[in-house]
Amino acid sequence: xxxxxxxxxxxxxxxxxxxxxxxxxxxxxxxxxxxxxxxxxxxxxxxxxxxxxxxxxxxxxxxxxxxxxxx
Numbered sequence: 001x002x003x004x005x006x007x008x009x010x011x012x013x014x015x016x017x018x019x020x021x022x023x024x025x026x027x028x029x030x031x032x033x034x035x036x037x038x039x040x041x042x043x044x045x046x047x048x049x050x051x052x053x054x055x056x057x058x059x060x061x062x063x064x065x066x067x068x069x070x071x
Contacts, residue, residue: 009058
């Protein structure tokens with residue numbers, strides 16, 4: 001789903017395996033909430049979420065980023 005949204009709204013995506021060595025902080029924080037999406041350090045979704053809600057947040061973020069570049 002995120003790859004599909006990414007074709008419409010450009011953003012970079014980093015995935016973290018919370019079960020991998022060295023990721024204990026994420027596992028402790030989100031073990032019951034995965035998947036979790038962060039945008040610029042802020043949690044925008046966790047657990048179950050739908051394409052439309054994520055798309056809306058990313059569109060707003062992308063619009064704000066573009067308006068800042070043109071100001």
